[in-house]
Amino acid sequence: MAKLRPIVLPLLLTILLYISNGEAAASGAANETFLQCLSKHSDPSHPIATAIYTPRNASYSSVLQSYIRNLRFNKSTTPKPLLILTALHESHVQAAIICAQKHGLQMKIRSGGHDYEGISYVSDVPFFLLDMFNFRSVQVDLESETAWVEAGATLGEVYYRIAEKSKNHGFPAGVCPTVGVGGHFSGAGYGNMMRKYGLSVDNVIDAKLIDVRGRLLDRQSMGEDLFWAITGGGGASFGVVLAYKINLVRVPEIVTVFRVQRTLEQNATDIVHQWEQVADKLDDGLFIRITLDVVNSTLQTGEKTVRATFRALFLGKSGQLLSIMNVNLPKLGLLQADCAEMSWVESVMYWTDFPSGTPTSALLSRVPQSLNYLKRKSDYVQKPIPREGLEGIWKKMMELQVPTLIFNPYGGKMADIPATAKPFPHRAGNLWKIQYSTNWNEDGREAANRNIDLTRQLYDYMTPFVSKNPREAFLNYRDLDLGINHNGKASYYEGLVYGIKYFKGNFGRLVKIKTKVDPGNFFRNEQSIPTYLYTRK
Structure with missing residues (x-):
């Protein structure tokens, strides 16, 4: 810029x-x-x-x-x-x-x-x-295997600066390189290494924050409660985070990726059903995401079908990956020709869909590859969806045509970390997370209302298959359908509506910390953590 x-x-x-x-x-x-x-x-x-x-x-x-x-x-x-x-x-x-x-x-x-x-x-x-976009420094220290990352830096900048110094280090965070560190980390942050290394915040060890009194604090001076709150509870509810200190993680010099697509006519239902049984139990170094969308069938002109795209990162070489896949997910029929070996930072480029041969310096660009009108929602699945349930979902998707479903598997490290370790509570017991993704290019209120309504319809249809009491949601997939806080006298009760979905049992601790560090509720937004009492004048 x-x-x-x-x-x-x-x-x-x-x-x-x-x-x-x-x-x-x-x-x-x-x-x-x-x-x-x-x-x-x-x-x-x-x-x-x-x-x-x-x-x-x-x-x-x-x-x-x-x-x-x-x-x-x-x-x-x-x-x-x-x-x-x-x-x-x-x-x-x-x-x-x-x-x-x-x-x-x-x-x-x-x-x-x-x-x-x-x-x-x-x-x-x-x-x-x-x-905060001017706060974008990334200082990597290989000796201690840590880095100080300012809140305005992008994930792409973080990845590039790490890879610039080491072929054997990386960091578990999102696959979109233009996402800002401040929101991503403070909301928990996840990516395709979370089964091996957990969330971004599971690897954050310090922070610099300016509180409501204008004091510059680090982890020691802010205390463990506030540090806990800003590593998954949304930093903007508690202060202004200037930077996070992260632990780098070890990655092999060669990793393997693949992207394989199957339609319903190509046995996608059987493959997805098999994926459900094993995705959270695979080798921790293997992450297989499924993206489900509606496309034109190749068999009958004018007919629609559902396409499943299986995209993976494996922290190892292709031979070992093929052995794992042949035993655990044979219905996909993965071949050596489907696999590509590369460095970890090159895998970041692959997952971002940069054209082959694009230099890794493209990660430093702050300009998104595309901009759209969009709506997102989220869910968590705790029991495999029966085959007939999947078939009903495909039928509903073909009826609506617009929303895309993205399944992100859990298990591994995610199941080992207690739900109270960070404000993010969605750990053991969850098999995968669903993202509902709708993009459109048509301007105007009518187009927005239509696409948002279609997303809500699919979300409503999925109710029997997802978590209940509460129906859980991911803070970084911000969704105002879950509730809006007007930050008035009913602030706590309004916050409770969405807060329980985002944070479950951790919500009470977040409110207690908020009440202590920002009793006047200065740091507030439409889905911020409220105080127990309305004290703002």
């Missing part, structure tokens, strides 16, 4: 900001006080004016849109921030927290912009945006 020309302070002083309870500032003096407050509480050697953009600045729209990853929230009617603070120094973050409280402004915190519901950069009340 080209360097943006910052707005100067005199121009900033003319903007109309909103203060306490969303009321407009009565005069320019009140606005000036807010900006002077920002300047007062930031480091003079790092002028905060160079980091602020307002609607009057020509670069405002490009700064805002650069990290909007869901086109549903990039429309002229989408509520916009009163200003964007692209923090360049920790004192800018401290100033934002202190002054936002003083002037009653809501603050939204964005790292990579991949929040599926846009709540890191959209609000129905007047707000400003604290954008």
